[in-house]
Amino acid sequence: xxxxxxxxxxxxxxxxxxxxxxxxxxxxxxxxxxxxxxxxxxxxxxxxxxxxxxxxxxxxxxxxxxxxxxxxxxxxxxxxxxxxxxxxxxxxxxxxxxxxxxxxxxxxxxxxxxxxxxxxxxxxxxxxxxxxxxxxxxxxxxxxxxxxxxxxxxxxxxxxxxxxxxxxxxxxxxxxxxxxxxxxxxxxxxxxxxxxxxxxxxxxxxxxxxxxxxxxxxxxxxxxxxxxxxxxxxxxxxxxxxxxxxxxxxxxxxxxxxxxxxxxxxxxxxxxxxxxxxxxxxxxxxxxxxxxxxxxxxxxxxxxxxxxxxxxxxxxxxxxxxxxxxxxxxxxxxxxxxxxxxxxxxxxxxxxxxxxxxxxxxxxxxxxxxxxxx
Numbered sequence: 609x610x611x612x613x614x615x616x617x618x619x620x621x622x623x624x625x626x627x628x629x630x631x632x633x634x635x636x637x638x639x640x641x642x643x644x645x646x647x648x649x650x651x652x653x654x655x656x657x658x659x660x661x662x663x664x665x666x667x668x669x670x671x672x673x674x675x676x677x678x679x680x681x682x683x684x685x686x687x688x689x690x691x692x693x694x695x696x697x698x699x700x701x702x703x704x705x706x707x708x709x710x711x712x713x714x715x716x717x718x719x720x721x722x723x724x725x726x727x728x729x730x731x732x733x734x735x736x737x738x739x740x741x742x743x744x745x746x747x748x749x750x751x752x753x754x755x756x757x758x759x760x761x762x763x764x765x766x767x768x769x770x771x772x773x774x775x776x777x778x779x780x781x782x783x784x785x786x787x788x789x790x791x792x793x794x795x796x797x798x799x800x801x802x803x804x805x806x807x808x809x810x811x812x813x814x815x816x817x818x819x820x821x822x823x824x825x826x827x828x829x830x831x832x833x834x835x836x837x838x839x840x841x842x843x844x845x846x847x848x849x850x851x852x853x854x855x856x857x858x859x860x861x862x863x864x865x866x867x868x869x870x871x872x873x874x875x876x877x878x879x880x881x882x883x884x885x886x887x888x889x890x891x892x893x894x895x896x897x898x899x900x901x902x903x904x905x906x907x908x909x910x911x912x913x914x915x916x917x918x919x920x921x922x923x924x925x926x927x928x929x930x931x932x933x934x935x936x937x938x939x940x941x942x943x944x945x946x947x948x949x950x951x952x953x954x955x956x957x958x959x960x961x962x963x964x965x966x967x968x969x970x971x972x973x974x975x976x977x978x979x980x981x982x
Contacts, residue, residue, distance in 0.1 A: 609682050611675045612639040636663040636671040664739040695781045697729045700737045714860045721768045737781050745786045756800050763798040807915035812906045819904040824896050834868045835917035835935045838910040842886045842893045846878040859936040866936030923952030
């Protein structure tokens, strides 16, 4: 079957008289003749006679690749063979989220990123997952609002989209993942310098807790006592408390286990809220907390409660191993992220060093003691 590739020029295109212009940048289309009865292919109406379909690209080389695939599908249809129908982006995202949910995987970021991909594809006229090529997926990445440079936000959210395309490839909806690997294409690597963690002061934390009221205050107090991230604290169910004050769980972000106790007074207040203690969505509770931060005149994020609690424990001399079990973060990550700037911990180490010198018969500065003159 002959498929003609041609340009659909805009009215002001200087090449509008040449429907085969190689580089004007106008969208490309297919033109072909179907001699059988009208039917559908990839969700598109295939009518008897001449058909004109978009090639979903402006690149001649990509259009030629797509034309070969279309020709093969049309031939299979003529021979009565099964033709794999294209899956829409929206349908694939929905199925992916259901797959994750049935496998007990969190969908907080997948929901967010899935909707962003759906919206971007709709805005750019892309219906099928197979229409998302490498150049398009990179343009989608450029449209994302996540900060980079000193933040891992873009890298974290981009990993979610990469997971979607890996899933789509495994399902057979696409032949290959359109996202180029940074190992083979280092120019596409997302680079950033991790910003040094600076937790709020104890005074700032106390100011926030004094400003908050009702359930928001109890949510903030829960994070302050346990170091739980907001996404985990908001989903906390008081009915799951063990021994009255013990919380066990798996972190939403990493699935790592954590085990931590809260004060009995907080446990009683949380129990009085019933289940769920914090109904609604993660976004709603995040906004409520930010409102309290603004009212308190404190610049911080909900995650700052976690930074504060971890640094507080370390400053009090709690071992990294114990803190690791309480908050569900590896010892290596805790040492890398927190230990180096905690002044109280530094002072404690200096005191230990001083006592070691004194035990060796040296003075507190590590020098030999002067002999008294008789």
